[in-house]
Amino acid sequence: MSAKREMLTASLREQLDLRPGEDAHLVLRRATVLDPVAGIDSVHDVVIRGGEIAALASPGEAETDGAEVIEAEGLHAFPAFFDPHVHLRTPGHEHKEDVETGTRAAAGGGYCGILAMANTEPPVSTAADVSALREQARAGASVPVGFLATVTKDMQGAELTEMVELREAGAVGFSDDGLPIVDAGVMRRALQYQHLCGGNIALHEEDPRLSMGGAMHEGPVSAALGIGGIPSVSESTMVARDCALAGYENARIHVQHLSAAESVEIVRAAKAAGVQISAEASPHHLCLTDEEVRGLDPHSAKMNPPLREERDRQALIDGLCDGAIECIATDHAPHQPEEKDVPFEQAAFGVTGLETAFAALHTELVLPGTIDLALLVERMAGGAEPFDLPRPTLAPGSEANVVLCDLGAEWIVGEDGYESRSANSWCAGRTLTGRVLMTVAAGQVAFRLRSFSLGVAA
Amino acid sequence: MKHLLSIEQLSRAEIESILDRAESFAEVGRRDIKKVPTLRGRTVVSLFYESSTRTSSSFDLAAKRLSADLVSVKAAGSSVEKGESLKDTVATLSAYDPAAIVIRHPYAGAAQMVAGWTEAAVVNAGDGKHEHPSQALLDVYTLRRRLGSLDGVCIWIVGDVLHSRVARSNLIAFAKMGAEVTVCGPPTLIPRGIEELGCDVSYSLDGIEEAEVVYALRMQKERMSESFVPSLREYAACFQIDTRRLEPRQLLMHPGPVNRGVELSGEAIDSPQSLIAEQVAAGLVVRMAILYELLAGGDASTPAAEGEGSHPTPIGTSA
Numbered sequence: 001m002s003a004k005r006e007m008l009t010a011s012l013r014e015q016l017d018l019r020p021g022e023d024a025h026l027v028l029r030r031a032t033v034l035d036p037v038a039g040i041d042s043v044h045d046v047v048i049r050g051g052e053i054a055a056l057a058s059p060g061e062a063e064t065d066g067a068e069v070i071e072a073e074g075l076h077a078f079p080a081f082f083d084p085h086v087h088l089r090t091p092g093h094e095h096k097e098d099v100e101t102g103t104r105a106a107a108g109g110g111y112c113g114i115l116a117m118a119n120t121e122p123p124v125s126t127a128a129d130v131s132a133l134r135e136q137a138r139a140g141a142s143v144p145v146g147f148l149a150t151v152t153k154d155m156q157g158a159e160l161t162e163m164v165e166l167r168e169a170g171a172v173g174f175s176d177d178g179l180p181i182v183d184a185g186v187m188r189r190a191l192q193y194q195h196l197c198g199g200n201i202a203l204h205e206e207d208p209r210l211s212m213g214g215a216m217h218e219g220p221v222s223a224a225l226g227i228g229g230i231p232s233v234s235e236s237t238m239v240a241r242d243c244a245l246a247g248y249e250n251a252r253i254h255v256q257h258l259s260a261a262e263s264v265e266i267v268r269a270a271k272a273a274g275v276q277i278s279a280e281a282s283p284h285h286l287c288l289t290d291e292e293v294r295g296l297d298p299h300s301a302k303m304n305p306p307l308r309e310e311r312d313r314q315a316l317i318d319g320l321c322d323g324a325i326e327c328i329a330t331d332h333a334p335h336q337p338e339e340k341d342v343p344f345e346q347a348a349f350g351v352t353g354l355e356t357a358f359a360a361l362h363t364e365l366v367l368p369g370t371i372d373l374a375l376l377v378e379r380m381a382g383g384a385e386p387f388d389l390p391r392p393t394l395a396p397g398s399e400a401n402v403v404l405c406d407l408g409a410e411w412i413v414g415e416d417g418y419e420s421r422s423a424n425s426w427c428a429g430r431t432l433t434g435r436v437l438m439t440v441a442a443g444q445v446a447f448r449l450r451s452f453s454l455g456v457a458a
Numbered sequence: 459m460k461h462l463l464s465i466e467q468l469s470r471a472e473i474e475s476i477l478d479r480a481e482s483f484a485e486v487g488r489r490d491i492k493k494v495p496t497l498r499g500r501t502v503v504s505l506f507y508e509s510s511t512r513t514s515s516s517f518d519l520a521a522k523r524l525s526a527d528l529v530s531v532k533a534a535g536s537s538v539e540k541g542e543s544l545k546d547t548v549a550t551l552s553a554y555d556p557a558a559i560v561i562r563h564p565y566a567g568a569a570q571m572v573a574g575w576t577e578a579a580v581v582n583a584g585d586g587k588h589e590h591p592s593q594a595l596l597d598v599y600t601l602r603r604r605l606g607s608l609d610g611v612c613i614w615i616v617g618d619v620l621h622s623r624v625a626r627s628n629l630i631a632f633a634k635m636g637a638e639v640t641v642c643g644p645p646t647l648i649p650r651g652i653e654e655l656g657c658d659v660s661y662s663l664d665g666i667e668e669a670e671v672v673y674a675l676r677m678q679k680e681r682m683s684e685s686f687v688p689s690l691r692e693y694a695a696c697f698q699i700d701t702r703r704l705e706p707r708q709l710l711m712h713p714g715p716v717n718r719g720v721e722l723s724g725e726a727i728d729s730p731q732s733l734i735a736e737q738v739a740a741g742l743v744v745r746m747a748i749l750y751e752l753l754a755g756g757d758a759s760t761p762a763a764e765g766e767g768s769h770p771t772p773i774g775t776s777a
Contacts, residue, residue, distance in 0.1 A: 220650075342545070
């Protein structure tokens, strides 16, 4: 009971960094409120005040009390989303993204918190790096941001970073994402050391001797295109290795961007065996297959891990449903046109995803009936807990992390530009159904769609 | 047909139309004056990012035989070496308002991207390990002349299929023309899933006697550092086509350049059943036909410049 109370009072504002602002004072009048984890699924007036969900009142009955009133009849309020896998590109590649633009994109996509990866230039490997980034976040982040530090010095895969000092400086966890930790001995030592420093270790699973510089999934499509393949086993063998190591060392790992059916199976089995492991899947792997690569367009179809086959996509969906995969993570990876306007094999890996994740998955998986809306809402916010952060919830008394959506709104991705500094969205030009109208993160209004009419203060 | 980017995009009828046109250019090649005025005043750019002897020389000569103005750009010695992007290079060359750009590039999809950046007709002269459509067309042309038709003909493609754009384009083209194709090579050099392109797969030469045509691929020695096969010696022992393995009725082809003593024995290359020299000769007329088809094919009256006696008589009236 007391543990539960603690979860409710814990807040992203306390544990992560953002630009301080005014607490929102809002009434979302007659919103359809859905928070499957808290067991809420009904129409309410959502009262947001003092940084918290002050009340879920009966529809039409909340006192306005000077609040901005938003007529939300027919609109949906969910716990805002949490993305444990974002590339903010700073330091070093601010022409692609930075803290300000990246968190604006997150807010635009309905996120109330994100974790930034450490594969910057230079990588985030020292306490000073972490402190500088946290300072930037306090100056310019629209939503709370946490920073991961690298597991190994400068991502060289050889020596551990000063993980204790990095944690003291505020690193939420560790990851060499972008690169695998190839040396099993180094991986094992990091897991041992976790018992001292704490913090989850997020893993990009790939055996480079099996992926061999490939640019897409290995299979009939790569055979037809003559493009070097990245076989499924380049991922699954590393997932299996790290599940075994984590089990042996009684340590905790988070497996990033699962893409192959075999990997999902291994994660599921490891969980059943009691290994402390969490896993994520990205919207593009849940929506697309390697058939997308036939067009040889690096903008929409080149990412690592690569888009795989339909059976892999189905396995990811099954994993999402049965909990083998607890969260959706975008692996938001901004790139500029000159890195993408080149032949497929030469193009940079990665696509953006923050601004489109919910709408894309709503369009591709919920509307056709593949998964329930409630499951999507739950998984979109599932990325916080694996990193010891409070799951966003609409339970009264909790920190106000709310996304307001119009599930019937159709929009064309990219038509009005992007909040992100980069435009390499995998679903650019697609018509999606479901749009984020407003995001409240850590009690503050982080985003409001320009065309969404303002409510009238009473 | 606006561009020639891949064999995959061509129908059998389109392939046949190009080959028919090539037949008419073969007739021109037997004249004393081998030039026709078809593309007079038009510019063809050939842009090669990879080394080439046959393909670049035959496209260049094809453009000249058709009276086009030719600009040949090789990556070595050009602004590419100064770091200019493909997109910028194409924009630069497009300023000359070329009718066609012939491009070879080390990466898949390059020709297709170029087609999106220029008004010119784009000819893929090889994009990475993806496709080499003009090679496939000249090979089909060569076989058609020899056999009349490829319907039901059994063709084995032998060697390093994994790294070969020729293998991919040819197996698609041969299958479209009705042939039964088997790809054969060591398992490390056969891409996973290739059978879905409509071919059989064999990991040894057992059964090659069923083939009417044996198409050997170049063994890419430069890739041996990755140990795809234990040694060239063992590769040759298992997969070299020699006169012992080749029956007299079987035809032998190779896209060139040949590694003598690796994928083919010297004897086999010089044997009467080898079509290798015919393939090279076919390259010129087929590439003339490709340029003609893209730049003048839509308008049958274009090739006959007034009063010129040397224009070809179109055979395929479907063009």
